[in-house]
Amino acid sequence: MEDLGIFNHFYTLIIVSAGAALLGTVSGALGSYAVLRRQSLLGDAISHAALPGIAIAFLLTGSKTPLILVLGAAIAGWLGTLLIMSIVRLTRIKYDSVLAIVLSTFFGFGLVLHTLIQRTGNANQAGLDTFLFGQAATMLESDVLTIGILGGIALIVMLIFWKELKLLVFDEGFAASIGFPIRTLDILLTSLLVVAIVLGLQAVGAVLMSAMLVAPAVAARQWTDRLRLMVFLAACFGALAGVSGTIISSTASRIPTGPTIVLCATAVVGFSIVFAPNRGLVWDRIRHQRNRRNLKMETSRN
Amino acid sequence: METSQIEIQLIAIVTAVACALPGVFLVLRRMTLMSDAISHAILPGIVIAFFLTESLSSPLLILAAAGTGVLTVVFVELLQRTKLVKADAAIGLTFPALFSIGVILISRFAGNVHLDMDAVLLGELAYAPLNKLQAFGYDDLGPVSLYVMGMILVLNLVFILVFYKELKLVTFDASLAAALGFAPTVIHYGLMTLVSVTTVGAFDAVGSILVVALIAGPPVTAYLMTDRLSRMLMLSALIGSVNAVSGYWVAFLFDVSIAGSIATMTLLIFGFVFLVVPNRGLIAIARRHARQKWEFAQTMLVIHLFNHEGLPEAEAESAIDGLHEHLSWDPGFTNQVVRYALNNRCVSRKETQLILTAHGRTIAQKTLVQ
Incomplete structure (x- = not known):
């Protein structure tokens, strides 16, 4: 029995690491676009806005099937994003304020629905802290499969529209002027983000999902100036953070997986900011001193 | 309470x-x-x-x-x-x-x-x-x-x-x-x-x-x-x-x-x-857009009438039935624009023709000068 316990533990660890790695790959790659477009916090808004969708899906179907709840979350997150886009387009309210108001009020509405569900006495529904922090440890093989398939589709769509999305990110005005349907592309990119976020809700939760989009991308940005390499590196960093976070949290009891993954991703960012060649702080300091020395040599020679 | x-x-x-x-x-x-x-x-x-x-x-x-x-x-x-x-x-x-x-x-x-x-x-x-x-x-x-x-x-x-x-x-x-x-x-x-x-x-x-x-x-x-x-x-x-x-x-x-x-x-x-x-507000924006559409169409109409005013072809150009062809507009839309312009007293009806009022002429002149 002892051996079986260890085996089970090991098996769970592999499943959760695989799930976290896949999740990190998808969110790292797609997060690169959000970071480059200065929409890093869109992920935070979408993940909070998903709460009422989960509650409504549960109220309508009475089912706790993950796929149905995920669908509800995706629809609510998507509607929240469309609302954000149209408020920004139609008013003078700045992007960050719109994000803040949509994120908090959608979440508040979700909370209202949640108390409604609680009142109906359905005791075995998942708690709100699962939504907020996720429960990576409860990930099943089927969940990993779902993440793999849906995340894979999202990445393939990203690759198909590679050229269009690249233009959207770097020169929206030019893209519009040569006839690309900017608004449709914007919605496409955001929809891909929604997919990545909704997939991550169960594992790392709403609050920390935004970090999974931002951190790997920011780290990758330090190492390269090319989009292709940045997306690839971000995917790798995301996977690295997922696996290492899972392993670290499994070494001791009562270390939640989601936050550990986020801290690992943050550590990768810290390392990249300090040590990345060309852009990093160390490199910058060395270059600074070399310039100063050269300047001194030249002035003394004259 | x-x-x-x-x-x-x-x-x-x-x-x-x-x-x-x-x-x-x-x-x-x-x-x-x-x-x-x-x-x-x-x-x-x-x-x-x-x-x-x-x-x-x-x-x-x-x-x-x-x-x-x-x-x-x-x-x-x-x-x-x-x-x-x-x-x-x-x-x-x-x-x-x-x-x-x-x-x-x-x-x-x-x-x-x-x-x-x-x-x-x-x-x-x-x-x-x-x-x-x-x-x-x-x-x-x-x-x-x-x-x-x-x-x-x-x-x-x-x-x-x-x-x-x-x-x-x-x-x-x-x-x-x-x-x-x-x-x-x-x-x-x-x-x-x-x-x-x-x-x-x-x-x-x-x-x-x-x-x-x-x-x-x-x-x-x-x-x-x-x-x-x-x-x-x-x-x-x-x-x-x-x-x-x-x-x-x-x-x-x-x-x-x-x-x-x-x-x-x-x-x-x-x-x-x-x-x-x-x-x-959204309603104000929508109304402004709608008004701008009609205002623009009305301006086009008075400019068209103004251009041909007093010229030999004026009669043909200002016939209400033929306006939509000269302006390349949809006939229904043309009717609505004519009604809008009539309401604003930019044009008036003279038998089968549309003629400019003094107000309409000023609008046309002003727009063309700009």
Whole structure:
């Protein structure tokens, strides 16, 4: 029995690491676009806005099937994003304020629905802290499969529209002027983000999902100036953070997986900011001193 | 109404106003999401202070949490100053990391202390009146959180009144403020300290995520209604109070979370204002677009008539039945435009023809000169 316990533990660890790695790959790659477009916090808004969708899906179907709840979350997150886009387009309210108001009020509405569900006495529904922090440890093989398939589709769509999305990110005005349907592309990119976020809700939760989009991308940005390499590196960093976070949290009891993954991703960012060649702080300091020395040599020679 | 109901509404109003006032400056300075970052990042501060004091309402806890909030701002700015990370990404990196530390601390030591995660994150206004202030031999001087939020409100009011001119200048022209010798950094950190203290004070009542609705909601709504800072501050306070009271009653009627209802009312009232406000509202925008369409068509019509006026072909060109062919318009649309122009007395009907009135001629001349 002892051996079986260890085996089970090991098996769970592999499943959760695989799930976290896949999740990190998808969110790292797609997060690169959000970071480059200065929409890093869109992920935070979408993940909070998903709460009422989960509650409504549960109220309508009475089912706790993950796929149905995920669908509800995706629809609510998507509607929240469309609302954000149209408020920004139609008013003078700045992007960050719109994000803040949509994120908090959608979440508040979700909370209202949640108390409604609680009142109906359905005791075995998942708690709100699962939504907020996720429960990576409860990930099943089927969940990993779902993440793999849906995340894979999202990445393939990203690759198909590679050229269009690249233009959207770097020169929206030019893209519009040569006839690309900017608004449709914007919605496409955001929809891909929604997919990545909704997939991550169960594992790392709403609050920390935004970090999974931002951190790997920011780290990758330090190492390269090319989009292709940045997306690839971000995917790798995301996977690295997922696996290492899972392993670290499994070494001791009562270390939640989601936050550990986020801290690992943050550590990768810290390392990249300090040590990345060309852009990093160390490199910058060395270059600074070399310039100063050269300047001194030249002035003394004259 | 029972006393506790009145007390809850009072707490809600005071909290809403206290949050909305500094929120105005955050919204105008494009730093609204800093409130989101602070409200999440204070978690480790709350947890550590809670381990030390074992109470959720001790002043030390508020200080420690507010300190963590200011620390968040410092981290974000340090990251930005490396010029390697943009402002939004710096926020998106900092608060999840601090929040994660808080969550890990809670789960590591959850067995030893009683700290309800839901209470910290979501708050529960309904329980706020239960915690009474006891002093001077009286055991019921009103709810503690009313005193705490009241003091924070006064603090915010005093800060804004005393530094109104400085805040205004830093908000609208930071470089001019620096050039004139006002210290934008000092004002900035003063404001951020206020936001931190307010957030910490409010998390007890409404929880850390919905604080954002209180801070961002009323100022964003007021921003649609006015161009004056002073008016925006007053409107925000008013809207905040309306959100709070209406949210309370919705929660009471449907027996749901008060904080959640206040947030929901914030969205609904924002939506309502966005719909009907003059000039910037959706209805006003739609009407303006519609009017512009007809105005433009009418101008085209009078220019067409003006161009052929008094020339041999005028009769053919101005025949009402043939207008749509000359202007390449849809016949139905042409009829509507003719009716619109007739109503505005730009043209008049002469048998089967349309002729310009003096008013219509002036419009055509003016447009062509331009």
